[in-house]
Amino acid sequence: MRGTSTLRPQTAGILIAILAVAVLAVDQFTKLLALQNLPYQEAVPVWGDVLKLYLTRNSGAAFSLGENVTWVFTIVLAAAAVFVVVLAVRGIRARWWAIVLGLLLGGILGNLTDRLVRDPGFAVGHVVDFIYTPWMMPAIYNVADIFIVTMMISVALLILRGVRLDGSRLKDAEAATDTDEALPASDAD
Numbered sequence: 001m002r003g004t005s006t007l008r009p010q011t012a013g014i015l016i017a018i019l020a021v022a023v024l025a026v027d028q029f030t031k032l033l034a035l036q037n038l039p040y041q042e043a044v045p046v047w048g049d050v051l052k053l054y055l056t057r058n059s060g061a062a063f064s065l066g067e068n069v070t071w072v073f074t075i076v077l078a079a080a081a082v083f084v085v086v087l088a089v090r091g092i093r094a095r096w097w098a099i100v101l102g103l104l105l106g107g108i109l110g111n112l113t114d115r116l117v118r119d120p121g122f123a124v125g126h127v128v129d130f131i132y133t134p135w136m137m138p139a140i141y142n143v144a145d146i147f148i149v150t151m152m153i154s155v156a157l158l159i160l161r162g163v164r165l166d167g168s169r170l171k172d173a174e175a176a177t178d179t180d181e182a183l184p185a186s187d188a189d
Contacts, residue, residue, distance in 0.1 A: 006167035007098060009091035016088045016102035023106020027143040028113060034130035043132065051133055054140050057118070057126035070115065070124040077112040081105060087165065094167035096158060104151035110144030 007015065038044060038055035045052050059070045084105045092098050111127050118125030129140040162170030 005095045006093045007095055009093060012092040012095075012098040013088050015095075015098045016084075016092065016105060019099065019102025020105035020109060023103055023144070023147050024109045024113065027106070027110030027147075030143050031110075031114070031128040031130070034128060038130060049134055051131075053130050054132040055128070055130045056140055058129050058140075059124070059126045070126070074112065074115040074123045077108055077115060081108045081112060084108065092165050094158075094163055094165060096163060097165050097167075100151050100154045100158060103147050104155070107144040107147030107151060110142070111148070 034053065034055050038053055040055050043052045043054050059068075060073070084101050087101060088098075088105075092101065114127040115125045116122060118128065120126070127142065127144075129142050129145070131142060131146075132140045164170065
C-alpha cells in the first residue's frame with residue numbers, strides 16, 4: 001500500500017460501481033446455480049472435509065442469529081449500502097479505498113437482494129447459503145458473505161495503515177502538521 005495512488009472522484013465512483021455490480025452478479029449467479037443443482041440441506045463433498053456444498057436458507061445473520069427479526073437485517077444492509085454510496089459520492093480518491101468499498105458494496109447488495117426478493121417475502125427474504133468449510137467454522141455462507149468479511153478486514157487494515165479516503169496517509173498529514181508548527185509564523189504562511 002506504499003505510494004497509495006489517487007483517482008479522480010468520478011473514476012473512483014465508476015470503479016466502485018463496476019466492482020459492486022460484478023460481485024452482485026457473481027453472488028446471484030452462484031446462488032442460482034446452487035438452487036438449481038444442489039439438494040436442500042444435504043452435504044455434497046467437494047474436497048473431503050475441507051470444502052462441502054450445503055444448500056440452506058438463512059433468515060438470520062451469521063450463525064442464524066436473529067431469525068425472528070429478519071427485517072432488521074434488511075434495514076442494516078440497506079443503511080450500509082447507502083453509507084458506502086454516500087462515501088463514493090463525497091469523493092473517494094484513494095484507489096485502495098475504491099476497490100475495497102466497491103467489493104464490500106457488492107457483497108452487501110448480494111445479501112440485500114436476497115432479503116428483498118426471496119421467500120418468504122419482501123424485506124424478510126431468506127439469504128441463500130451454500131458454502132460449507134467445516135474445518136474453519138461451523139457456518140454455511142455464500143459469495144456475498146466472503147466479500148463482506150474480507151472487505152471489512154481490508155477496511156480495518158486501511159485504517160490501521162493510515163490510508164485516508166482522499167489517498168493521503170495519516171503519517172504524512174501528521175508530519176506536515178508537525179513541520180508547520182515548527183516553522184516561525186512568517187515562514188508557515
